[in-house]
Amino acid sequence: MSETEAARGPLAGLVVIEMGTLIAGPFCGQILGDFGAEVIKIEDPRKGDPMRQWGRSLPKGLSPWWPVIGRNKKSVGLDLRTPEGQEIARALIAGADVVVENFRPGAMEKWGLSYEALSAQNPRLIMARVSGFGQTGPYAQRAGYGLIGEAMGGLRYVTGEPDRPPARVGISIGDSLAAMHAAMGVLMALHHRDRTGRGQVIDAALYESVLAVMENLVTEYDLTGYVRERSGSVLPGIAPSNAYPCAGGELILIGGNGDTVFARLTEAMGRPDLRTDPRFADHAGRGKHQAELDAIIAEWTGGQALPDLLALLEEKGVPASRMFRAPDMLEDPQYRAREAIVETPHPVFGQVKMQNVFPKLSDTPGRVRWPGPELGQHTDEVLAERAGCTAERLAELRRKGVV
Incomplete structure (x- = not known):
């Protein structure tokens, strides 16, 4: 394998259209982009992904969250609520391998972007759908953020001190688990497509992604009637x-x-x-x-x-x-030796530190190629190359507010 090929990453050549917002869909896109996929992120052309504004602090008016979750992606401003925006999305998806979305079930269908319609045009298409409760069942249409998935999946109840109400883990773990399951599903679907030539749908529910890591919680209750409770910092029966x-x-x-x-x-x-x-x-x-x-x-x-x-x-x-905190991580020799934290150029911050790409692959490791882009930074480039838009057409779409 040539050095250039190895540097591109194991997913080089894979085209991913990311149509989600916040964490559950975009973290899936981040994982795929980290390992070399070309991730084209479609955003509202006026406001972009809310992650561009989220965060406890906003140094220089920008979210420190966006450089991480937006890294290795191309940003295309496109209004999916307009017929022209939907038409352009279909053109982009026709040449793509994967679509990642985390809208409420039914939104893609309302926009004429159902898997049935898209796969009729592109039978090899894989669609990863991340939602609170999945695409089916009586709860499918409910609003479902990560904390709801953590509660329904059983994690919130067992987290915290026994004499206090359930606690939050400290990160958006429900969203991240759903994104990781979606990314894992994409890789399995790619393997299946290699054998059959057919794509499929990955249905990743937040609550099921949390449930998947809950060890023997259900089985223990089924066999013994024991309901696991909060135990604080100890694991009952395991000492010290x-x-x-x-x-x-x-x-x-x-x-x-x-x-x-x-x-x-x-x-x-x-x-x-x-x-x-x-x-x-x-x-x-x-x-x-x-x-x-x-x-x-x-x-x-x-x-x-x-x-x-x-x-x-x-x-x-x-x-x-x-107990490691961010300052400890930046000074720790193990972190340094394995380059667990990397520094990448940023147009506003100059340099920005963030976690590296994991896991480490011996021959084709992933890498941070660039931090989260500016809103619409790649609109003209991508739509000209992948949707056949001329300069005149782009100017027209811009006047109409579609891009």
Whole structure:
């Protein structure tokens, strides 16, 4: 494989039309673009994707979210609510491999962009449809944001402290899980298309994408009647595995629940007696006496500085970590060695740091080629090349507000 071919990424040559907004659809497009697909993002020509304005802070009036979720994409301003915009969308899709959309079910059909109509024109087309509840069922037409999927999928109920209301994870995990399932579905559909020549629809529901990662929650209830509850920072019955205080108010995470790892932890603590204590001698006993064991470990960690504890536990082979925040990530040698954070040029910010492309492929790794583009930055280029629009036609469409 030539160096140039490898640098293009494993999905080079794949044409993706992204028609969604916010996170659930666009993160799917980001994943595909990260690995070399040509992602053409269709946006409202007046306002664009709301992610261009979202964020806790707006440095230089711009969202720091957009450079990440918009990266490696081409932006085309196109009003899909107009007949001319729909006609141009059909022309673009006729030459595409994949469409990603996360509108409420029925919107694409209302615009004459149903899969049946599009696949009649392009039988190889794959359509990834991300929605709150899926394309079918009694809830299909309900509005469904990520938090609703997290609630219905079971994640919200088990997140947080047991004596408080359910907590948010801290990121839009429901949207991201749905996007990842959609991207995974696209790759499976591409493999099937290679064998059959036919595309298909990926129906990724937010609540089902959350449900998929809920481990044995349903099965345990079915077999035993046990309903999993919130347990805070501990995993009930698995000990020690918790966050413990250090001197100066910092926290350390320690995972020492396996028998051999627990033995190494007791050595680090200078407490070999814990190894033979009937309460803690085996996995079941440690789980049963979890609170007692956590109190003993917390007393030990509380009088020591975090860096010293981390060094000692590393020496003894006990899994441990600080609580990483963004500043820690930028300074950490593991992050640096694997280039987990990259810096890319930005027309306004100059340089912008963001997470790299994951997972790492040995021969055809993905990469960040450019950050999120300006609204409509590629409209003329894409519509001239892929929809046959002349300069005169583009000028007419611009006068009408279609692009």
